[in-house]
Amino acid sequence: GTHSTGSTDRSRHAEVAGAGFAGLTVSIALARRGWTVRLHEQNDQVRDFGAGILLWRNAMLALEVIGVAGAIRANGVQPGTYDTSLNGDPVSSELAGYPYWAITRPKLHALLVSAARAAGVEIVTGSRVVGADPAGALLLADGTRLEGDLVIGADGAGSAVRNSLGDLTQERKKYQDGVCRVLIPRPEEFQGPEWDRVIDFWTLEPDAMRILFIPTGPDTIYMGMMATTTNERASRIPIDVEVWSKRFPHLATAVELAGRAEGGRHDNYQTNRVAPWSSGRAVLVGDAAHAMCPALGQGASVGIVNAVELAHTLDQYDDVGAALAVWEERERGMTDAAQARSAYMAETRTLAKGNGFTAEVMETANFELPAVTPEIVA
Ligand code: 5PR
The missing domain is CATH 3.50.50.60 (FAD/NAD(P)-binding domain)
Structure with missing residues (x-):
């Protein structure tokens, strides 16, 4: 031994x-x-x-x-802040200066x-x-x-x-929600250091759908797209562009890119x-x-x-x-x-x-x- x-x-x-x-x-x-x-x-x-x-x-x-x-x-990327929005309205901006990093x-x-x-x-x-x-x-x-x-x-x-x-x-x-995780190329509209922040876009009606927007570098954004697993269309890879852009019209560009992303995966919370x-x-x-x-x-x-x-x-x-x-x-x-x-x-x-x-x-x-x-x- x-x-x-x-x-x-x-x-x-x-x-x-x-x-x-x-x-x-x-x-x-x-x-x-x-x-x-x-x-x-x-x-x-x-x-x-x-x-x-x-x-x-x-x-x-x-x-x-x-x-x-x-x-x-x-x-x-060190996110400047962690901002939360509910139904399109900003509700908070937190963690300014907190030492945490986002990376692919x-x-x-x-x-x-x-x-x-x-x-x-x-x-x-x-x-x-x-x-x-x-x-x-x-x-x-x-x-x-x-x-x-x-x-x-x-x-x-x-x-x-x-x-x-x-x-x-x-x-x-196991829990009620799951998340589709994809990496998208960082589009023009989200370039610039003012976009180096986490934005957590929530909707709860008629069911929970959320996009967690996390810049991971000059060329990439990580999108965590959470939904209740009973919402089958929102729990699918590749991303269902129609169902996600209908819920998040102001993020249509990013959602389109998510629909074309390769290598995404869906996981249930457990x-x-x-x-x-x-x-x-x-x-x-x-x-x-x-x-x-x-x-x-x-x-x-x-x-x-x-x-x-x-x-x-x-x-x-x-x-x-x-x-x-x-x-x-x-x-x-x-x-x-x-x-x-x-x-x-x-x-x-x-x-x-x-x-x-x-x-x-x-x-x-x-x-x-x-x-x-x-x-x-x-
Ligand atoms: N936070 C992070 C994240 O990647 C996810 C969630 C929260 C950084 C999704 O994987 O709540 O699902 C979440």
Whole structure:
């Protein structure tokens, strides 16, 4: 067996399932702290096909310590404000000067992949993980068993690693809404720095339809097009231009472009609560551990925070089990609160009223990263 005798005498080894944002982040963080890391991606390429994403202050602190935040600031957009409109009328303008960034998902992914390679992470594509052994091994579809001091399931909301660990409890819940996410070319009418802001266009009658407008760079805008899943036409990819432009006539140009966008996807809101997050030497990070409704825009940020915190906590303890317990204790409250808060916001659609970013809602974004922050300050 491979039992750690401390981080000083030899480097520890991790096997990681899933090269999404959480898997890449935890791999980079561990490799930068002296671990050898092999990262398995079941697809034949490492890339993200998705649209856009927000990275809040909490995620940017974590990304700062793994050396990626500067590239995100350079390649993304810091929104000037987060403005909300209901039925075409402005209801609030919030978050002026708040440190958060918008970026396309393919760009964020590419930046993490190059940071992983630079940190010495071995990325293996076409490698499908089907489970984990809490004694410290990842199990591949071809029957291979790969041992590590730590094995990590970063394999998303449908996590095979999680589902293979019998001693974890799981609660999954689906919600009424879903969202079509597309990336469109940034049209002339939305050029200029005055458009570098998030605009959240809500309508609630006769049913909820909302367009979250997020510039992600000089050439792209991320459109999050939310609707109740019973509205089939508004829950379709490709975007139904007729039904969306009828509801949002002033956004007709953007809706037309959304109708022609390639690579968009629709997802239902869902939550997945797992406890505990580890079993022996097997641990879950990202959506595998805590998929949440997107209403807070914090799903990826919380996964990134927990991934970097995990690597730093492991550094503080020779014993993996002790580190995992301390790590979960540090992150659990913040994570559960983010899940509960985003579910509440999704169910009640509170953001439609405006002024939704209360101190309580901002708790997740303002999280201070107990394992990492002392190092930033030092
Ligand atoms: N916020 C963000 C987002 O991407 C979505 C939502 C809120 C940043 C959609 O994915 O409420 O659906 C939302």
